[in-house]
Amino acid sequence: MKINYTQLLIKMHYFFFMGSAAPVYPFLSVYGKQLGISPLIIGSINAIFPILLLIVKPIFGFIMDYFQTWRKVIFLTLLAITNICYIIIFLLPPLPGPILLEHHFQNVSCATLLRCNMKYHASAIASCNGTKDTMCHWICENTNFSTQLSFHADQNKATISPNTTCLLNINKISLCQGNLTNNYNCNVICDNFKDDQCLYTSVTFWSFVVLMCISESGSFIFSSISDAFCFVILGQDKRLKYGKQRLWGAIGFGIVVCLSGYMIDFFSHDKIHKNYLSSMLLVIIFTCIDFICCIKLKLPFQSQSTTIMKDVFTLLKSKTIVIFLCFSGFFGVFNTIMRNFLLWYVEDLSIATDYMDRMKLIEGLILAAQAFSGEVIFFFLSGKILKKLGYGYTFTFCFICYALRLGLISLASTPWWVLLIEFFMQGPSYALSFTAIISYANVITPTGASATVQGLVQGVNEGL
Template identity: 85%
Template sequence: MDYFQTWRKVIFLILLAIGNICYITIFFLPSLPGPILSEHHFQNVSCATLPRCNMKYHASAIASCNGMKDTMCHWICENTNFSTQLSFYADQNKAIISPDTTCLLNINEILLCQGNLTNNYNCNVICDNFKDDQCLYRSATFWSFIVLMCIGEISIYVFISISDIFCFIILGQDKRLKYGKQRLWGAMGYGIVVCLSGYMIDFFSHDKVYKNYIPSMLLMIIFTCIDFICCIKLELPFQSQSTSILKNVFTLLKSKVIVIFLCFSGFFGVLNSIMRNFLLWYVEDLSVATGYTNRIKLIEGLIIAAQAFSGEVIFFFLSGKILKKFGYGYTFTFCFICYAVRLGLISLAPTLWWILFIEFFMQGPSYALSFTAVISYGNVITPTGASGTVQGLVQGVNEGLGFSVGSLIGGILFKKFGGIMTLRIISVFAAFSALIYFVFHIFYFKQFKHKTETRNNIKWRELDDAQKHCNIADI
């Protein structure tokens, strides 16, 4: 963007188009064959009436990935409890345990079921998730989804990074701490549309196995068109261009303070990825356990709306004053502490309404304030004419590297330990990050001497004092 200033609006619009086209295309991917285990609990089921699987046909069906799926089910009967492996036939949308849709995989389990017909006739059953990872990773739908998501996410996050750069250009050096007041409008729009789309999805998916996402796709198309019109009308002031952008940035990276800042920016990305990728996953798991599956999309929309309208709007609005009052160092530490408290409380929440309450208060001081602090400090350290490069580096570490590492670690932890333990582990990580950053701030950053390279006009500032050396108007 720093090299192609005459093409910056065209690049901006192309990224917006590519990202949204990829997201819309995902709606048209075919679903995977086989039943969905939408509810893990079954009541009044007879084990004795289930037939034995044809093992030759079963092996062929599993190998060909025709939709037949296996899982372990745990039976709770009047006088006995036991576990059996069941196979669900492919010709059904919702998994049902019956002689026509399910069979027993082990001959010993058939004898166990038939051994006590009276006691086993009316049992409650809890089934584990399907063991179909092999077929999932071999499907064209999965890899098409991965490719479209990668291209879409890359395009949108670069688009967001450039939009932040444009925002700082329009605000100018004197009003850079008013960035949060601009960003809060994005939070408000996000909250309104998510809540609306969640309600519409549940409304049009009533009693259906597969959720109907067409309403959210239509909303996406409408608001993308509006966004295009606004971007075309956007007037950007001229920005001075440096002749040695990369040299200035490499010189900037020689500062230990800047490197440490980038590392902790990546830590914020890890925490944000856990909340963005796994919070709603955890919410859906909790909804199964608490009986809220019929209203799950509406509740998810309410949670995200609570995040946007309460915490994000307030803290985006107040972020400039908070940064000016307490400085970047103490603000970063406070945000890490808020992430630790937030994750710990969510892991203890007994119902979805508790999570809604927690997100109402904790999204702002954890995500909104940390995001504004990272972006604003990235603007403070930017050499003249290199705003796009430095902001790209900062957001690449935060939203790119940190987000990717957090997604990978979160996925591994969720699979190995489950949602509750994962949230508690990440909560400890956030608390540890707060402690380490506070130690750096007290014993290193405050002792750090300013360094100035007059040839490149690059200046390094302490985290707390960075804005004090700039001409900043009161907010």
């Protein structure tokens, strides 16, 4: 059997490119949480980021189509910058002070807590030394009340005790000085820390935001350009074989993300701050190999269009294309929810169900299950499914699968149920819809504008 070395290289590129992203990309949100960045801020960053993609993806696609002689140089530069930023993110120091892993505390005695030294407290807050305040709600045997607590800076995990916490709300302190038995076995629910001022002035926060935007933008742009190159290599008569090339990316991602999750847990030794050094090493190794693959990759010359923008705008006048872009945007919304918040949800569920010691392993298994059971199978079968059902019915089927998937995850009682759901539902929801979108984008692409159209379609997919 004759080996098609060009297709072999594109398969290897997908494998090592997705493998280089696997140790970092899925864990960015939870790593931000470890740095001390609140869920609200992470959510805000993730809300702004897709808008950035919507703008830059078509721009870079146009650049790749217009400067065809420089496309490999741009391609390699983008790969290097993206993964360098990924590596630097893991070198950022965490913000000082405790992390509020659990908002619920049990069997806490309010009477044992001391009043804060307000002069020292004001100085500590102003200096951003890690002292953090929040409102806590007490549910005791004979009374319920709320009071502000200040958590001392010299702790990793926030706990309520005389050595780690003091009372701020003077008016409520009297409730803690009553009968000890009344307030001994209290359950406490604390809000998120109020440390926005220190957060917004920290080097860690702004470095994380900038590096995250550059690395994720670069990764998504690089991915869409890779897809455009893949279709150029396959040619029009073999475009339905795109899924068989892309599945190698899923294999690489699945292998490395599972390995990465295990290694993070292994080297962290159940610490509050997880050790991501192993992830950095995996990124470096896979990036270097992918760089070599990209250098050797031979890109067929495309007939260059001098009216790229005009051709694309003409395309957008079609109602069919507008409806397709709307479908792409809706799928992007679903995928963004899963991408940014699934692991965060799993971490919260792990804490609530006492799976903290196996949290990263479970996350790695979930991502591996997504890749191996779902993506590999459906990327492989996508060509036959599209040929059998057509693009319209395929989109409808994927919508139904996404709705079912999100509904089942909301009902999961432990992280292991999430693993099972993702095992079966990632393929028909994400992998099939992604292939259908990318393939249809190639079908409608005018001559010489493949990267531009792929950038536009994937920008809408990830930017809405």
